[in-house]
């Protein structure tokens with residue numbers, strides 16, 4: 001059973017809410033608001049309940065240091081506008097100044113703490129740091145499904161000190177994904193791409209006995225191609241994961257035609273807009289070349305598999321979709337998945353959703369759109385997620 005926010009003691013209380021406001025910021029403004037909008041039901045509920053709403057999130061990967069561009073002021077401004085009330089912004093995440101600000105704020109008001117990853121203690125799940133965070137509040141609401149696979153102070157450690165409950169977004173994600181996984185018609189196809197190779201590659205391994213087809217693209221595919229011995233030139237890949245990639249491919253040997261890597265790729269020597277490109281077989285990559293998108297043959301092959309699948313799980317863009325002309329592979333796959341009306345389609349991930357929105361493909365064309373990328377994959381694969389564990393009772 002999920003411990004729901006509805007059963008939490010929040011009225012006239014100080015409530016710490018872990019949200020996932022890891023949103024793209026461009027020119028000092030929030031460029032995509034999907035994740036913020038998704039948590040509004042929880043925030044509004046707490047305002048109506050006359051709680052002191054204390055929001056905590058990370059933004060980007062500052063690596064335990066203050067990074068000016070990753071401060072949360074643009075997010076506080078955006079949230080103030082949406083809520084139609086001033087959201088306070090604290091320049092610190094914990095400590096006496098934060099405590100004082102919370103003491104002085106009115107019930108029914110909202111405060112946003114500074115980027116929690118400015119403290120290295122966050123990702124280390126430092127117990128003392130978690131205690132300091134917990135000391136700011138009476139109740140802890142988790143509404144950041146996208147970070148559930150992380151055992152950090154703000155996503156997990158706080159629960160050791162004050163009672164944890166699921167916010168509305170969290171509850172909906174866990175219920176919907178659980179329901180969807182009860183019935184997964186075959187063939188089940190897993191499409192994975194993107195850049196966070198270190199976290200995603202392990203998930204693929206765990207899916208080996210669950211999925212029928214694997215379509216691997218994006219930066220992730222480069223690591224597998226490198227593991228097959230191909231020269232990847234200057235492409236994004238993870239040398240330390242080559243051994244693991246090799247292991248996975250050995251295990252996948254059994255179903256040869258079902259573990260599908262790109263056979264061709266869009267390459268360039270510059271990861272820049274409107275630069276010169278070539279579509280080459282993966283055997284011909286060398287020198288300064290970077291693999292930046294799925295080649296045309298690979299797109300067609302992937303689409304064929306998509307068209308005959310009955311369940312499709314997709315996380316991670318197929319290329320550097322932010323920059324033309326490298327968006328085309330991701331667009332092709334997004335269209336194929338959105339047109340796969342014969343299948344249950346579950347997609348997730350900040351960039352994956354961002355790409356689909358840029359392409360103007362309607363999100364209601366998919367069975368479920370998750371705010372989680374890595375978290376969604378790990379949940380679907382059946383791993384216990386620390387952030388979910390703490391809201392189960």
Ligand code: ADP
Pocket residue numbers: 193194195196197217218219220236291292293315316317318319320321322348349350351352353373374
């Ligand atoms: P998600 O947020 O959907 O989980 P990730 O964060 O893992 O996805 O990856 C998205 C990022 O991966 C995007 O910024 C995209 O440009 C980048 N990417 C995908 N393929 C490549 C590639 N071949 N080379 C460089 N970057 C890539």
Ligand code: MG
Pocket residue numbers: 349350351373
């Ligand atoms: Mg991302």
